[in-house]
Amino acid sequence: MKATIYDIAKEAGVSIATVSHVINGKGKISKERREEIRGIMARMGYKPSMIASALTSKKTYALGLLVPDISNPFFAEIARAVEDEGQRHGYSVFICSTDNQDEKVERYAALLQQKKVDGVIIGTGMKDPSALEPLLHDNVPIALLARELPSVNVPTVIVDDYAGGAAAAEHLIALGHRRLAVLAEQESISSSRERVRGFRQAAEAAGVTLDPALVRSSGMKDSKDRALELLQGENRPTAVFCCNDMLAIGALRAAKQAGLCIPQDCSIVGFDDTVLASVTDLTTIAQPIERLGQTAVQLLLRHIGQPGERSERIVLPPVLVMRQSSSALS
């Protein structure tokens, strides 16, 4: 059957402690012995069981990644960055899609605790932070990615959503737009609220007040319908700021259905800069997705290393990416 540390020890005529030492590069082992044991391990195709070592060493080298939906391109790109950065440090990652449902968050939280992951990156929203209770209860290290949770003091990496919203407003106003609409995510998502707030403030700073009738919230599914309402009303906007690329694509399709040409009849700006934006030639506020993922892993691992430390909070700047969906007011 599969070789164990005992098989190697017997084959080498040493104790399992010695084999363990050469595996982990600990203790002082004579060079010849080390080489010999290494050779035997290689020859027998032996790799130590991480389950057994985790039981004693309390390290599983596994992380959990909670996101709303791994099939959403934004989170898929985040996941890739997290995977790569984790891998670089020897960690594997479990994917956990929550659909933003507290019940799923809690189920995964309990599961990850039972699996004894070394840490969890939380990139999902939730109504009630107590869904994380199973993690908190056992002091499982966590880090927040693109989310804020004011109630808990944990390492966090976000982009400056407020500045991103403001950048969108400034871009559209510079293009001459004055009648601005906003397609936001659900009210409960703080990043979306911040984007809208930044957009509104920057608009007002330029002397433009948002018409409350032109500010709507929308889920992923009904974005096209919500956008249609905006675009078909009388006195329709000349520009729409959407709080993520998916919503912006809903707006693009609504515009098409309403017979409007983009950008001539209406400018549209998204947020995130996922592959969806590049593929649809959407002007958007880019999040540094790769750095978000990398930074979250780094913060988490640092936190695992020194649990006492005060939690860091890193804010990354968003960047306007101009493409074909926005243009000067005609």
Place this chain on the structure above:
Amino acid sequence: MKATIYDIAKEAGVSIATVSHVINGKGKISKERREEIRGIMARMGYKPSMIASALTSKKTYALGLLVPDISNPFFAEIARAVEDEGQRHGYSVFICSTDNQDEKVERYAALLQQKKVDGVIIGTGMKDPSALEPLLHDNVPIALLARELPSVNVPTVIVDDYAGGAAAAEHLIALGHRRLAVLAEQESISSSRERVRGFRQAAEAAGVTLDPALVRSSGMKDSKDRALELLQGENRPTAVFCCNDMLAIGALRAAKQAGLCIPQDCSIVGFDDTVLASVTDLTTIAQPIERLGQTAVQLLLRHIGQPGERSERIVLPPVLVMRQSSSALS
């Protein structure tokens, strides 16, 4: 500190064996005792360590998922389906992006073996199947998803790539197109070869022969350039079949750059039907992505359950999805 099975046993005044039995619903425990122990576990927030139980029971309830790139929408959607179906059966999944590099395949294969996952779904290509050696060596159950590996006898789920290619050809020919081009993936990818083969055969069956100069292979990055070569040559095609949606989007952008209108000047058909296709209004051959993921998990779990059994091979039918990127020859 964190409660263990000993704490629960002591609190309840019973042996750990009894606690273990109520956890696993095994043995005969008096109803009152069971209820009492359940209560104590709940009160102390106790959940058994899956690491410890894995060491004895040999079940980690973890699966590995090997894909080329989790940030590619096709595989992100696959991952979601695998995650959900796994979750339904109590399994968590590790994401493993290989970039189609044998070296990464092998590294992940070794890692997953060390982590003692209960099985691995392989949805990535590789030049040399021996990259899977670490898995094969320890008899880790595997299942193939949207890939074939003739050398090993393992459960497999694929879509009928040949039929999909043929469907694309029939669609274009029915629209009156005769001068057909193909943008394929690298030659080494069997699914791509099959799609091209099906396309070619169906075309020939309709009396249309492919011009070798109009059949090109391309990576993800240079798809636009490859498509431009096709579209800018003299005697350009009136329709292009692309072996996946990403390539088709490259073609879409190439067409735009070349000043061609889609679909009036050139029809384009993709493959996969990821979110990218719906978002760009691309006519495409749809793979049943969700069913692919579900089926792979089911085959794998069945294989885990009865290792002796002969491996199943399930072929799912693709479906033509007509959108705005193809139309009758004008």
Place this chain on the structure above:
DNA sequence: CTGAAAGCGCTTACAG
């Protein structure tokens, strides 16, 4: 219906 004991495959003081 319940418990004592061995064992899963490692790591880690500790002793020599």
Place this chain on the structure above:
DNA sequence: CTGAAAGCGCTTACAG
């Protein structure tokens, strides 16, 4: 430089 032994937190025959 190397080994004996305890322990990590469970499960599983086996005995009663």
